Amino acid sequence: MKKFKVFFDMEKEEQWLNRQLQKGYRCTNISGVGIYTFEKTDKRYVMRLDYQDYLSKKNFKEYRGIYEDFGWSYMNGSWLGGIKYWQKEADDQKEIFSDRQSMRNYYKRLMGYSSGLGFMLLFISFMLYKDSGLYLTEGLWSMKGALFWKAFLFETPFALLRSLPAIMVVLFVSSYFKAYRKYSMLKE
Template identity: 75%
Template sequence: MKMFKVFFDIEKEEQWLNKQLQKGYRCTKISGLGLYTFEKTDKRFVMRLDYQDYLSKEKYENYKGIYEDFGWSYIKGSQRGLQYWQKEDDDQNEIYSDRQSKSNYYKRLMNYVSSIGIMTLIFSYLVYKDSGLYLTEGLWSMEGALFWKAFLFETPFVLLRSLPAIMTIFFGYSFYKAYRKYSILKEK
């Protein structure tokens, strides 16, 4: 079974993947474009997502080896970015067992989300700086049915051009959620 889904929140993605596992579908492949491949299984699995800053090849191999030693199967990842781990449910399903490692995870997550958010913000600025949202010349001076036809025709394109700005808002919200969790862990 294949499903297409896009996430702006790593924790929501992890929750969704675990819901699929509860329904009896084990994740076997994840493409970079949000295409998830599942296969039916009778076993109970759990999935965890992790974010790692850039790791050298040696450190990355050590990182993977540690997880695999604890029974985790590597689904997808790279030397920098999201890592997808899956294993059979055995009541030891957490990747981070102490406050410090969980706090470090949220700190890495904040850096990740803020860097993507800043890139989408810069891209939004470059898209809008000279042109604005509606590009039809004289649109605002048109009247009656001609105005509405031109306005409605161009609105889907405006929404498409607005996508980077909308994504910036989602990434900002994800940053805020990670920051709150990081702050709570630091306070205790």
């Protein structure tokens, strides 16, 4: 079974993947464009996501080895950095972070991930809108009657597509503050 889904919040993605596992579908592949491949299984699994900044090949090998020593199977992710997907058969150890400090470090990395993507998309939004705005039809706002409405309705889907980076900024800012709140709670 294949499903297409896009997430802007790693924790929501992890929860969704674990709900699929509870329904009896084990994830076998995750593409970079949001296509998840599942297969039916009778075994119980648990899945966890981690975000890592750039890791050298040596550090990535050590990172992967530590988790594999505890029974986790590496599913997907680049050794260069990004989201790492881990899965294993369910047992008494279902978490990949063993203490408060490792959880704090995870949320700190997640804040960096969210803010980095948010700033990049904010820059892209600025570049898209700085000269022209959302609607590009020349003279649109001076048109009258039916001509205005035809041009406006024709242009609106394109304007919505051009606004997508700005919408994504809001989603990543929300993800940042969610991670910050959890980071702060673990600090106490």
